[in-house]
Amino acid sequence: MMKGRKRKSGSLTAQMLDPATLEQIALWLEGAGVASIEIETEDGRLVRIVTGEDAALRDAGVDPVAAAPVEPHSVRPAKSQIAGHFLPVHPARDAAEAAIGASVFPEQIVGFVGIGPLIMPIRAEEAGTLRACTVGPGDLVGYGDTVFLIEPAQ
Amino acid sequence: MMSPVPSESAPRFEKVLIANRGEIALRVQRATREMGLRTVMICSEADRDAPYRQAGDEFVCIGPASPRQSYLNQAAVLLAARATGAGAIHPGYGFLSENAAFAEAVERAGLIFIGPPASAIRTMGDKIAAKRAMIEAGVPCVPGPDAALPEDLASIAAIAEGIGYPVIIKAAGGGGGRGMRVVHDPSALGDAVSVTREEARRAFGRPDLYIEKFLAHPRHIEFQVLCDEHDNAVWLGHRDCSMQRRHQKVVEEAPAPAIPADIVAAVGERCANACRKIGYRGAGTFEFLYEDGAFYFIEMNTRLQVEHPVTEMTSGIDIVREQLRVAQGLPLTISQADVRTYGHSFECRINAEDPFTFAASPGTITAAQFPGGPGVRVDTHVTTGYRVSPHYDSLIAKLIVHAPTREEAIRRMRVALADTAIDGIATNLPLHRELFAEPAFCAGQTDIHYLETWLGERKK
Numbered sequence: 001m002m003k004g005r006k007r008k009s010g011s012l013t014a015q016m017l018d019p020a021t022l023e024q025i026a027l028w029l030e031g032a033g034v035a036s037i038e039i040e041t042e043d044g045r046l047v048r049i050v051t052g053e054d055a056a057l058r059d060a061g062v063d064p065v066a067a068a069p070v071e072p073h074s075v076r077p078a079k080s081q082i083a084g085h086f087l088p089v090h091p092a093r094d095a096a097e098a099a100i101g102a103s104v105f106p107e108q109i110v111g112f113v114g115i116g117p118l119i120m121p122i123r124a125e126e127a128g129t130l131r132a133c134t135v136g137p138g139d140l141v142g143y144g145d146t147v148f149l150i151e152p153a154q
Numbered sequence: 155m156m157s158p159v160p161s162e163s164a165p166r167f168e169k170v171l172i173a174n175r176g177e178i179a180l181r182v183q184r185a186t187r188e189m190g191l192r193t194v195m196i197c198s199e200a201d202r203d204a205p206y207r208q209a210g211d212e213f214v215c216i217g218p219a220s221p222r223q224s225y226l227n228q229a230a231v232l233l234a235a236r237a238t239g240a241g242a243i244h245p246g247y248g249f250l251s252e253n254a255a256f257a258e259a260v261e262r263a264g265l266i267f268i269g270p271p272a273s274a275i276r277t278m279g280d281k282i283a284a285k286r287a288m289i290e291a292g293v294p295c296v297p298g299p300d301a302a303l304p305e306d307l308a309s310i311a312a313i314a315e316g317i318g319y320p321v322i323i324k325a326a327g328g329g330g331g332r333g334m335r336v337v338h339d340p341s342a343l344g345d346a347v348s349v350t351r352e353e354a355r356r357a358f359g360r361p362d363l364y365i366e367k368f369l370a371h372p373r374h375i376e377f378q379v380l381c382d383e384h385d386n387a388v389w390l391g392h393r394d395c396s397m398q399r400r401h402q403k404v405v406e407e408a409p410a411p412a413i414p415a416d417i418v419a420a421v422g423e424r425c426a427n428a429c430r431k432i433g434y435r436g437a438g439t440f441e442f443l444y445e446d447g448a449f450y451f452i453e454m455n456t457r458l459q460v461e462h463p464v465t466e467m468t469s470g471i472d473i474v475r476e477q478l479r480v481a482q483g484l485p486l487t488i489s490q491a492d493v494r495t496y497g498h499s500f501e502c503r504i505n506a507e508d509p510f511t512f513a514a515s516p517g518t519i520t521a522a523q524f525p526g527g528p529g530v531r532v533d534t535h536v537t538t539g540y541r542v543s544p545h546y547d548s549l550i551a552k553l554i555v556h557a558p559t560r561e562e563a564i565r566r567m568r569v570a571l572a573d574t575a576i577d578g579i580a581t582n583l584p585l586h587r588e589l590f591a592e593p594a595f596c597a598g599q600t601d602i603h604y605l606e607t608w609l610g611e612r613k614k
Contacts, residue, residue: 082216082230082233083196083214083215083216083230083233083234083237083238084233084237085237114237115233115236115237116236116237118233118236140212140214140237140238141214142197142213142214142215142216143199143215143216143217143218143224143230144199144202144215144218145215
């Protein structure tokens with residue numbers, strides 16, 4: 001299944017963030033064989049729409065569709081420390097360590113990188129709110145790649 | 155032992171991780187893609203925005219800018235291979251390319267190391283063992299024992315007297331011009347041995363030294379070989395790499411000028427035979443000193459060389475493609491009878507460095523213009539806007555020309571150099587332009603000391 005990344009220069013209206021609209025877009029994408037797309041708006045919003053089995057993530061607490069509006073300069077990245085495939089949920093657990101919108105503390109595990117049987121954690125560098133996940137489940141990530149965006153606590 | 159020839163339709167690997175950076179990463183990647191294989195490029199954080207990131211199938215960062223934490227980090231490279239499903243690793247040159255432990259680790263991980271067996275890397279990495287192997291294979295060596303020097307100075311002095319001064323003391327684990335000292339008379343022997351031994355202990359982790367006759371005005375001539383798992387070994391002609399500064403090659407050419415063809419052929423055959431004897435696999439280079447009509451083996455590089463393009467230009471053989479085929483277990487596409495070299499080729503190493511002080515010149519390239527036309531090849535990874543990192547080797551491009559004769563190749567290189575422009579950083583382009591106007595160089599009257607002497611006079 002293809003993975004698409006779309007940069008849109010026009011504005012993304014609130015209507016488009018309506019769950020029903022997103023559901024319809026997801027169905028269209030799935031029909032077109034697209035696994036996910038990202039839409040970055042002029043005002044700094046990052047929206048990921050995930051289709052098919054990848055959408056099961058939403059049930060695990062990581063809901064890329066529901067990415068909250070994020071001001072680019074107000075967030076800090078949580079980065080992968082190793083090259084591997086992004087795992088939002090540890091294979092031995094049922095739920096993600098932290099859901100989008102949840103508060104996180106320094107060094108808290110927020111996701112994982114898998115290399116075969118080896119599972120390495122991705123940790124929050126500081127306290128704040130988990131605002132967005134910038135990659136899709138199973139995506140190849142490298143050392144230093146941003147995987148989550150965290151809005152620092154005031 | 156010969157292996158059964160695998161089927162081309164059932165390759166040993168379909169995806170290659172290229173464990174290197176810069177121009178050689180791009181060179182290997184192109185050959186890999188041409189063969190229909192998928193590629194994984196790795197990078198450090200400093201190379202995250204390298205222009206070649208777009209060219210391959212996958213591109214993944216494996217560590218910080220420091221080579222030790224990225225390109226030399228064996229675990230990180232192997233984990234990246236595992237994560238991306240690569241079936242083979244091409245090490246390029248430098249970094250992990252001549253690391254026997256890495257080659258073993260790759261095989262232990264169930265992957266293919268695109269290079270010789272670890273045993274061959276280890277043997278050739280030990281200069282004493284290499285010399286012994288070459289003597290056994292009939293390859294001519296520099297006069298001197300094929301054993302480590304004893305501890306006591308009196309015995310060493312007796313050996314030096316036997317060889318005849320001047321002699322050179324070398325670290326068994328050294329290479330690339332490091333860990334060696336020339337001794338012109340007996341009074342300097344003791345200090346030279348103790349200093350070199352300490353240097354060898356610190357730099358190479360072992361204090362073993364050996365001694366050889368020091369040749370005063372030799373040329374650096376090397377032979378390119380290719381070997382497969384089926385007892386086939388060929389040599390692809392020879393190169394002259396005498397134009398060196400501090401043991402770093404600056405200009406290479408193929409063939410070496412003015413060496414009788416029968417002498418060349420005899421040494422080339424012995425190199426190929428030596429490969430069969432030691433069970434060599436893949437590409438390799440035998441390096442010799444050449445003086446007064448005689449060749450003396452100095453070392454073997456068990457990897458692809460920076461200067462391999464000049465041999466590709468004169469032989470018409472894609473050496474990286476053959477490396478990949480050999481790693482697949484396939485036989486070489488050529489026999490010795492098929493090897494026909496034609497014309498003359500030069501390579502200029504374009505470095506990001508001051509052309510007078512040779513100080514590294516990292517920074518952003520504000521404009522890059524490279525030449526073209528018949529017989530001109532440019533191997534580079536840089537484009538306008540590329541940032542030359544201070545963390546790595548300063549090589550930013552290789553300018554290669556080919557023409558029917560040496561004289562025509564020189565003229566072609568002059569035009570190619572004139573058509574090359576790199577702005578924003580200092581490069582050694584002015585040095586190359588001057589060199590290709592230098593009468594003695596153009597007449598082929600050089601040795602390994604020529605460039606340093608010429609630079610010294612140029613400074614005055």
